[in-house]
Amino acid sequence: MYTTPISGRGRLIRFAMTLLAFLAVGAAHADSAREIDAHADAALSEFRRTVKGADEYLAAAKGVLVIPEVKKVGLVVGGQWGDGALRIGGKTVDYYRLAAASVGFQAGVQQANYLFIFLTEAALNDFRTGKGWDAGIDAGVTLIDESVGASVDTLKAKSSVVAFIFGKEGLMGGYSLKGQKLTKFKPE
Secondary structure (H helix, E strand, O other), X not given: OOOOOOOHHHHHHHHHHHHHHHHXXXXXXXXXXXXXXXXXXXXXXXXXXXXXXXXXXXXXXXXXXXXXXXXXXEEEEEEEEEEEEEEEOOEEEEEEEEEXXXXXEEEEEEEEEEEEEEOOHHHHHHHHHXXXXXXXXXXXXXXXXXXXXXXXXXXXXXXXXXXXXXXXXXXXXXXXXXXXXXXXXOOO
């Protein structure tokens, strides 16, 4: 019996379908509240240890959303996912899930910690009362490189929400906040 060899495009489509299945399985796994809080504590410790001015940023925060170990996987078709904790006054008040999908030139696997700092009560309230939040559109979030070390006053002048992506592991071309949806959920 003769079978037709799979073309390069066919292999790419087959790989993309496999990747989407992998993303669905990975995103479906949910940690317990205790596990999310433990990972958030570790990410905050790393933030304080590695980001210049971290304590100043955290002291100025009205709320902090910590999404540790965000996974990003892609080869033409890609996705990101992770679960995190919103903390006010150092205590977890809600849990949020980050999810994003994309199509385009991309290849690789990476993991990183995300930290959103709400510098005003208004920004925090808008986030908490929304029905899902697009980090790149809804809040006008300013993404800060972990090595910049800009002052809190400078950041407040730019935006009421700032985000840090730090502790990257693996290889993947670039991180962006566009298209990332954050939705509240209740862990186990």
